[in-house]
Amino acid sequence: MISKNAHRFLVSVGLALALSQTSAVGNEPPPLQEVAAHERQATDSSDNLETERSDYKNRLNESLQTFLTHITFRGHFTTDKKDSENELPKQDEYSITSANHVSGDYWLLTSRIQYRDIDVTLPVPVMIRWAETTPVITLKEVSLPGMGTFSSRVLIHKNRYAGTWQHDDVGGHLFGTLNKNEAFSDIPTK
Numbered sequence: 761m762i763s764k765n766a767h768r769f770l771v772s773v774g775l776a777l778a779l780s781q782t783s784a785v786g787n788e789p790p791p792l793q794e795v796a797a798h799e800r801q802a803t804d805s806s807d808n809l810e811t812e813r814s815d816y817k818n819r820l821n822e823s824l825q826t827f828l829t830h831i832t833f834r835g836h837f838t839t840d841k842k843d844s845e846n847e848l849p850k851q852d853e854y855s856i857t858s859a860n861h862v863s864g865d866y867w868l869l870t871s872r873i874q875y876r877d878i879d880v881t882l883p884v885p886v887m888i889r890w891a892e893t894t895p896v897i898t899l900k901e902v903s904l905p906g907m908g909t910f911s912s913r914v915l916i917h918k919n920r921y922a923g924t925w926q927h928d929d930v931g932g933h934l935f936g937t938l939n940k941n942e943a944f945s946d947i948p949t950k
Contacts, residue, residue, distance in 0.1 A: 821861045828859035835936010
């Protein structure tokens with residue numbers, strides 16, 4: 761993806777080269793009005809492409825916000841601590857009561873966390889980035905009161921999730937299904 765400034769620069773360089781070649785063979789350079797019109801057309805085209813991309817990402821975010829509100833992630837997790845390779849995956853469950861897109865890639869997921877003897881609902885700041893039409897939830901070194909520091913990368917595909925997690929010095933994998941009456945497949949097309 762080329763920025764607007766880079767696009768304008770490339771158009772200007774192309775025009776300068778074209779002008780220098782026409783002067784070299786004795787032809788008159790195009791009038792300045794034509795050059796300005798060509799630059800405006802290239803800029804408008806670039807602006808339209810940026811607007812289309814932005815509109816598409818907004819539609820993706822709106823669909824995801826609706827989908828993640830009142831959803832339960834129900835599945836299993838593994839640990840990669842020493843001597844755990846023979847352990848079976850353990851069950852776990854996470855509920856999100858609301859998902860709010862803050863801006864850019866930043867979201868606030870109000871989540872019910874049940875961990876050992878803790879059962880609390882609190883807002884968790886995350887980043888959600890898109891791999892095409894697949895959302896990837898990123899929790900990056902977030903400290904949760906009374907629980908420790910957590911990191912994770914979790915992708916959502918249809919009605920399933922999978923990823924990795926880290927809690928202080930212990931980590932592992934997590935995977936399961938999304939408990940909702942629909943799958944995340946009502947994705948707007950370009």
